[in-house]
Amino acid sequence: xxxxxxxxxxxxxxxxxxxxxxxxxxxxxxxxxxxxxxxxxxxxxxxxxxxxxxxxxxxxxxxxxxxxxxxxxxxxxxxxxxxxxxxxxxxxxxxxxxxxxxxxxxxxxxxxxxxxxxxxxxxxxxxxxxxxxxxxxxxxxxxxxxxxxxxxxxxxxxxxxxxxxxxxxxxxxxxxxxxxxxxxxxxxxxxxxxxxxxxxxxxxxxxxxxxxxxxxxxxxxxxxxxx
Ligand SMILES: Cc1cc2nc3c(=O)[nH]c(=O)nc-3n(C[C@H](O)[C@H](O)[C@H](O)COP(=O)(O)OP(=O)(O)OC[C@H]3O[C@@H](n4cnc5c(N)ncnc54)[C@H](O)[C@@H]3O)c2cc1C
Numbered sequence: 612x613x614x615x616x617x618x619x620x621x622x623x624x625x626x627x628x629x630x631x632x633x634x635x636x637x638x639x640x641x642x643x644x645x646x647x648x649x650x651x652x653x654x655x656x657x658x659x660x661x662x663x664x665x666x667x668x669x670x671x672x673x674x675x676x677x678x679x680x681x682x683x684x685x686x687x688x689x690x691x692x693x694x695x696x697x698x699x700x701x702x703x704x705x706x707x708x709x710x711x712x713x714x715x716x717x718x719x720x721x722x723x724x725x726x727x728x729x730x731x732x733x734x735x736x737x738x739x740x741x742x743x744x745x746x747x748x749x750x751x752x753x754x755x756x757x758x759x760x761x762x763x764x765x766x767x768x769x770x771x772x773x774x775x776x777x778x779x780x781x782x783x784x785x786x787x788x789x790x791x792x793x794x795x796x797x798x799x800x801x802x803x804x805x806x807x808x809x810x811x812x813x814x815x816x817x818x819x820x821x822x823x824x825x826x827x828x829x830x831x832x833x834x835x836x837x838x
Contacts, residue, residue: 612682613736614727619677622653638812645687646719661766684719687812713759738765775805791826802826
């Protein structure tokens with residue numbers, strides 16, 4: 612989400628992220644729908660990728676860079692993707708956000724837009740190709756029930772990727788067991804984020820490191836063999 616203000620906010624200086632709204636989160640004691648708002652720095656590359664429009668339209672918006680602020684809507688998704696090998700043995704990744712996730716994403720976008728208008732933004736740009744800039748909170752009404760599609764979203768991406776080689780209790784349900792030992796390859800252990808079966812809903816580095824340490828201890832105890 613991007614908003615334009617009357618006065619320069621110079622959001623390319625300072626910390627990349629400085630504040631967050633956690634009231635819609637579903638972890639750490641919160642019982643919300645499962646998204647958070649986090650401000651992000653307005654660097655030229657990321658701003659250009661998040662703004663709707665191309666060519667002269669995008670150029671005009673980018674010329675306003677000092678006046679722009681940006682917020683990421685972090686969704687704790689429930690959709691399930693799939694990784695398969697194609698006929699040539701190359702991995703093919705399929706990930707289609709389901710209707711529930713897209714609706715919660717829309718609600719997060721609306722919440723961010725409302726916050727920007729409450730802070731007196733002149734315009735708010737939805738991260739949706741073809742969507743016109745919004746000038747007031749009233750403009751949000753038309754969007755409140757709109758169905759999002761992944762193809763229309765300018766900047767849908769993930770930085771917390773899990774589940775490429777999940778831990779499971781049986782080979783039919785995963786790649787490795789709870790100790791990271793691969794079902795199909797003796798002596799091979801998975802210790803990175805790909806072993807986590809679902810997203811954590813919080814920043815994951817500490818969990819990933821703790822899991823790697825846990826598995827390393829088991830490897831040492833088991834002598835690097837499964838079973
Ligand atoms: C922009 C961004 C911001 C983030 N911010 C946070 C945050 O604030 N807090 C937080 O907790 N998490 C954050 N994360 C998530 C976190 O960085 C990742 O979840 C975590 O680093 C994953 O750890 P990993 O060890 O599984 O994989 P990685 O850290 O990605 O490590 C994989 C390593 O394998 C190497 N590699 C890949 N292929 C090969 C190969 N064929 N041969 C040899 N080496 C190879 C790579 O070079 C890399 O060093 C962020 C991620 C991104 C992208």
